[in-house]
Amino acid sequence: MFSALCLLLPLVSPFCCSALQMFPSSVLPQAYARFAGAPLKVHKITNPWRSPTGTLPALKTRGDGSMSQPSKIIIHLRKQKYNADYDLSAKEGADTMAFVSLLEEKLLPALIYTLWVDAKNYVDVTRRWYAENITFPLNFLLPNRMHNQQLERLRVVRGDPLLEPGEELEKELYQDALECMTLLSQRLGSHKFFFGDSPSSLDAYVFGHLAPLLKIKLPNAKLHHHLTSLNNLQQFCTNILVLYFPTDVREPPSRKMSVHPEGGDFDNEPHKRRNQILSALVAIGAMLGYAFLTGIISIQHVRPKGAIESSSMGEEEEEEEEGEEE
């Protein structure tokens, strides 16, 4: 039963095909599952429409169908007795709720802004990841659709329908986010985890929101700079990465390669040969089609008499065409 849990994640990753994904919604369920020791099969898929719920990430279970909101995934794991909060007292449970609210209200809007709305970050990083990793027709549609959805979400949450991305909005959102990070840092103090010696769901939430900020190299990286200035929070994230995501820590060098395409990205491109053959075939098809339509090549039915001359003419022309293409 438990092995049937299967987490579907978007195959868009700052770590270049590592298990750790880009967005809080993706990091969070994974971190929680690893903290709680739940066996989880992670599948990466590029098309959100192939997910049973239509969005990513999604958790597929054998008995209870599938779910996609991180909080629902965590509740489901808890019901399966994979509870990372088993040792917490009631007061610590209350603190968890409070700090999760703090993260959602103060840090998440800034995170959405910096990944999806900030023009430089969106064009240079987020949209490129999607464009490179999603299959052909969707890679033009999905990033823009998600960009608009996230901007709309910010507008609605802030209650201002005329909200435009700009310095004023950025200043307000970042001010909240910086304050939130400072508060978290103060709460964490010199401890290894927020409560006791083992990670709980609050650690998963905090890690889920901070790891993307720490690990993604963005052109506009104010939040990243503030996070690196808070030593204990940075140490907290690094610790969890080393302890619970050991396979991903080795990845950063290759990630840098993927961010800068000049440095050998071309060689790593998958299906290179296939794509070359396909494009050559398409080009030949288009040229032949054009030749047929304009009458440069014409196929004539073989007639019993006098067919040899005209058909040999046609063949000559076709050979010329082929020669040009090569």
Add this chain to the structure above:
Amino acid sequence: MMHRVEGNRSLGKAAVAPSNTAVYEKSVVLNSTLPAIQSCKCSDVAHVMSRYMVLYINVRVSLANVCLRKSLHMLSTAAEPWPENATLYQPLSEEQILLSDNASSLAVQTYLRMCNLPVRVSCRANAEFMSPSGKVPFIHVGNQVVSELGPIVQFTRAKGHSLSEGLDDVQRAEMKAYMELVNNMLLTAELYIQWCDDTTATEVSRPRYSSPYSWPLNHILAYQKQWEVRRKMNAVGWGGKSLEQVYEDVSQCCQALSQRLGTQLYFFNKQPTELDALVYGHIFTIITTQLTNNELAERVQNFSNLLSFCKRIDQTYFGKPDESSASSRHSKGPSL
């Protein structure tokens, strides 16, 4: 008048907006130029409209400049003492104000009383449209307008009045986190019950919200507000929740607050903080407000330490010894 209001709202959530007088001056400019536009015998309505739009945009730009200058000005005048004539604006307390607004307003009043800062409460039918952030309540102090509890707390701190000075860093972080918990859960649940539960919206919220306005404006404004809140609920992921799930969330939130409070006098020992004001504002309003059914109040009443906490603050800061008279004062909220 509508345009002054619009211009004012467009300033966004700036913590310190231009004072009413500054906005008023701009509106005078607008109003004096309006007849000029109307008097020109221009049969082309579209042309008038386009000129009107240009004028409107100009006013918005100049208002933004005023706002900037004022916020710069604020830095230098932050240390000015609290004036006697500070005013808090909220919707009409008898027939208009809704549960969530009443809770927020009570929280701000309690906070100011805890700080010992006098404030006069003024009820206006268009308080929501006067507020710089579009949310009530807001206070008008000297030549500054500040809305919502968070910015008001910052504003009073700049003036040298603070309740959370005695806390250490960890406690301050926890206090901020619990305040977000109340905003994230209780306030959102109140809004959900008011506007997304069809019975409550039809019988209580829409009639009360639109009571000062005549037909057809009352229907337009009420449905506009309802549509706005529902979009917000969808954006924060509450759109798909059922009423029962929302009640369950309220219970969980109160459970967390109750655990945190324990047997203490206030959330952080003997000293009240802005968190106490916020929790009191919401819990007290919920238990003293009659909605279409008592489910919400009953959920909260399960937590006896929160109830005695409310009673204690009510007696200390509002000086009414028995709760029945106090509740009659506040429960003029959304009752039928």
